[in-house]
Amino acid sequence: MEVCVCSVLLLCVGIYLTLQLLRFIIADADFTLLWAAAVGTRPGMALKQKVVWITGASSGIGEELAYQLAAVGARLVLSARRENELHRVRRKCLELSSLEEKDILVLPLDLLERSTHREKTDAVLQQFGQIDVLVNNGGRSQRSLFIDTDIDVYGGLMELNFLGSVSLTQHVLRHMICRGDGIIATVSSIVGLVGAPLSTGYSASKHALQGFFNSLRTELTDYPNITISTICPGPVMSQIVNNAFTEQVNKLMSDAGDQSHKMSTERCVRLILAGLSNRVKEMWIAQQPFLLFFYLWQYTPTLAWYITNLFGRKRVQNFKAGLDADTAYFIKPKDKTK
Template sequence: VMDCCLSFLWYFIPLVLLIHFVCFIVADADFTLLRASLIGHKPEAKLKGLVVWITGASSGIGEELAYQLAKCGSRLILSARREEELNRVKCHCLENSSLKDEDILVLPLDLLETTSHEHKTKTVIQHFGHIDVLINNGGRSQRSLFLETSVEVYRALMELNFLGTVSITKQVLPHMTQRGRGSVVTVSSIVGLAGAPLSTGYSASKHALQGFFNSLRTELTDFPKILISTVCPGPVQSQIVSNAFTEELSKPVALAGSQEHKMPTSRCVHLMLVGIANGVKEMWIAQQPFLSMYYAWQYAPTFAWAITNMMGRKRVQNFKAGLDADSAYFTKPKTS
């Protein structure tokens, strides 16, 4: 029996590694998510009629989530600080789906105002009766060097991206445990798995989210029908860079840069919904060469460090030369 098991492992392990290698060469999602998209449940079937609360729904990934979930027939709570933008998103959802006005609740929300989160959650439950899915998407990024960045920026990143997300989850999760089912989906980042220069505070906040929700998932083993899922996108076409923190709280980003090399938001969101519909606990979503770095960090961290240092040096050099941090990977540094 032992010989049979060893023979099985001898062939099985290389086969799994080969499949993963092929997937990261040709795909834009991890093997588990790719498999779910090919043979798993379809979002439009699994998510129809569910009550989904989206934070950060006024732009970027959150806005696209609203549009695709509306087409799936999900009932929506749209939250962000800018109510006028939320109303714009709601109108677009109603125009392009079969949802009625009462199926979409616009609920302005500031993640920093944690004392309001209990009341906001009660408002949602009063309107819909329950919450099936919470998508923690709200937050801000960062573009600045640590040596030049105020500690207040780091405090703001942690309070918004980490503590704000923990706070709203704290209000919603007891409702889900009482019902015995539900999903908490949190948008982390590729830098929640591996750090990146110019994003030290942002990366720290996403690492914190990864650690928190990985630990929370284990605490909820008595609730097998509650999904705790984290999404780790690479660069995606959105306004996140334009709204990023810099070295000072009130200083805007000077250059947002090109979006051409980034994954289309629609593709990222489609893969997210596939993952939610199929109960995927962690989703890796990125175009190449970013996706390959996920695998390098997973299977060959020493090699990953070498590549990260090489690319990070170029990223910093181009940033100092006045180029956009993201597109800097695909451009030559300016010369005097």
């Protein structure tokens, strides 16, 4: 009898572990975020009529955030440098939703011009009277080898990706502290947790954001209704690669390469909204095998270093040979010179 009971228990354990393995194989986010997306508060309930300020709203993740937030009834502040693109996004938001023109503010913003951040914040408050969510999404990526890269590129990355977001956060946070409520969400990256070749400066700026906002979160323990959330996507289809820094500050990417292997922007943003709606403090968003890297670096760093070095070496070799650095990981790359 005891043998039968043990056998049944072992079978149940085996089935459970198998199911969890299958869940992980098909997962595209950490389990906390997936749970929030499955059974948590819906964005339409949590974010309707909330005032959400998005930087980098003219393209990529920021643009898609605007569309999906408009669809659930959030009031929007759209910021980026390209005002004409912001108006294009605004028009589409109005088409996709029942929002009125007064519900969407186009607010051109250059994160490098930190002296303007106070007046920009005041402009939002004058329009809406409050800021419920700030999404720090503006920034640039990098594609270059450190040994060939001007130091000014690293200064540019830190000024834009790190100090620009920190500066804007400080002004918005003062308002949220007075209200005692709010969400400050910052789009970091998988390279904010894991180093990546060809992105040494970009990775450094995202590591800086991770360290800063993790520290800030603990400073705000007296304000339990203010949530500091970091969003860590893996490879996502967006235009960030097109505008990446290269070896010189003013030298643009010649070819962004094929991005069809990456997660869709729509799916990434749906997961972000689930996380914001349920105030998830850190979101890991990536398709496999990239999601696996999050877990390996968290729990088995020695193994993670070994695997990272294997793929990192391949990425550098492909870059030096003129091949696309991203798509060459898991599929046979197409030579750019052909």
